[in-house]
Amino acid sequence: MAKDIDWGSLGFQYTAADYRVVSKYKDGKWSDLELTTDSTVHISECAGVLQYAQTVFEGLKAYRTADGKIVTFRPDLNAQRLKDSAERLAIPAVPEEMFLEALDMLVKANEEYVPPYGSGATLYVRPYIYGSGPVIGVAPAPEYEFRMICMPVGPYFKGGAKPIVIKVSDYDRAAPHGTGNIKAGLNYAMSLFAGEQAHAEGFSENMYLDAATRTYVEETGGANFLFITKDGKVVTPKSNSILPSITRRSLMIVAKDILGLETEERPVPFEEVPEFAECGLCGTAAVISPVGKINDHGKEICFPSGMEEMGPTIKKLYDTLTGIQMGTVEGPEGWIREIK
Numbered sequence: 458m459a460k461d462i463d464w465g466s467l468g469f470q471y472t473a474a475d476y477r478v479v480s481k482y483k484d485g486k487w488s489d490l491e492l493t494t495d496s497t498v499h500i501s502e503c504a505g506v507l508q509y510a511q512t513v514f515e516g517l518k519a520y521r522t523a524d525g526k527i528v529t530f531r532p533d534l535n536a537q538r539l540k541d542s543a544e545r546l547a548i549p550a551v552p553e554e555m556f557l558e559a560l561d562m563l564v565k566a567n568e569e570y571v572p573p574y575g576s577g578a579t580l581y582v583r584p585y586i587y588g589s590g591p592v593i594g595v596a597p598a599p600e601y602e603f604r605m606i607c608m609p610v611g612p613y614f615k616g617g618a619k620p621i622v623i624k625v626s627d628y629d630r631a632a633p634h635g636t637g638n639i640k641a642g643l644n645y646a647m648s649l650f651a652g653e654q655a656h657a658e659g660f661s662e663n664m665y666l667d668a669a670t671r672t673y674v675e676e677t678g679g680a681n682f683l684f685i686t687k688d689g690k691v692v693t694p695k696s697n698s699i700l701p702s703i704t705r706r707s708l709m710i711v712a713k714d715i716l717g718l719e720t721e722e723r724p725v726p727f728e729e730v731p732e733f734a735e736c737g738l739c740g741t742a743a744v745i746s747p748v749g750k751i752n753d754h755g756k757e758i759c760f761p762s763g764m765e766e767m768g769p770t771i772k773k774l775y776d777t778l779t780g781i782q783m784g785t786v787e788g789p790e791g792w793i794r795e796i797k
């Protein structure tokens with residue numbers, strides 16, 4: 458039975474669920490997955506993660522559907538992306554089957570924390586791998602831990618999705634040929650200062666431009682851009698330093714194959730942004746956050762969709778994808794994986 462939690466008032470915050478799944482990498486292999494109630498990790502004071510930020514992570518959700526099942530959305534893509542991220546930071550990869558097995562174990566063990574259908578709340582799952590063994594000379598750590606934790610999180614939009622205002626950042630998020638395309642803690646550590654500054658100035662997020670020329674749109678600190686042209690085309694920026702969002706990739710398929718819209722993934726010059734009709738930020742947490750305004754060093758770009766509600770095309774995309782996730786809309790084959 459579900460825990461006695463006021464699901465609607467939950468925020469996006471860490472709370473310890475009863476169980477987490479752990480595996481340790483030593484002498485070239487991963488140990489068997491284990492469930493534990495211990496929410497504390499015990500590692501060397503010289504661990505690779507502490508000295509040289511050797512850590513990668515993922516983020517996905519488990520949902521309770523209208524007919525009472527517990528499902529996850531395209532977790533095979535999270536498994537693949539974690540593998541890609543790990544390889545780039547010389548971290549041993551966790552095989553896809555092991556990732557999915559850990560996910561099943563974790564969600565099943567914490568079933569009481571999966572919020573009920575209709576509450577708007579979900580179970581957020583955070584898998585990560587980090588260097589736990591000691592290193593002082595610059596090198597990959599000798600030992601690693603793979604951990605998967607979860608926590609119930611509230612509805613992202615309480616009382617409707619209000620468009621946000623973001624600013625064009627003077628900082629860079631990711632270098633060409635750097636680590637922008639992987640989900641690594643280091644990409645977030647270096648965005649915190651810029652993020653805090655933007656918040657202090659009253660903006661919700663930073664829009665980062667390409668580091669080499671500062672003329673193309675990249676993404677925010679943790680979400681990809683989607684733009685809608687005035688004639689209804691769905692456009693998303695293409696760049697090797699953007700993190701390949703699973704939400705964004707799925708929305709592009711929904712747009713083309715389910716809603717019959719034209720889609721384009723291509724470099725988007727910042728100069729073109731004032732011509733778009735709608736703008737949104739895509740990621741697992743919010744699915745799509747509508748953007749109403751972009752502040753470019755005091756000059757405002759105001760989208761015609763305004764500051765009151767989501768634009769019509771972004772709303773359609775949002776409703777269709779959340780419908781697929783909650784089991785009220787039929788999605789493409791293989792997108793929904795039931796936890797049994």
Ligand SMILES: *Cc1c(COP(=O)(O)O)cnc(C)c1O
Pocket residue numbers: 516640676677678679680681700701702703704705739740741742
């Ligand atoms: C996780 C993340 C996203 C969103 O990816 P999803 O797979 O849709 O959750 C976008 N940008 C960055 C930088 C991210 O780390």
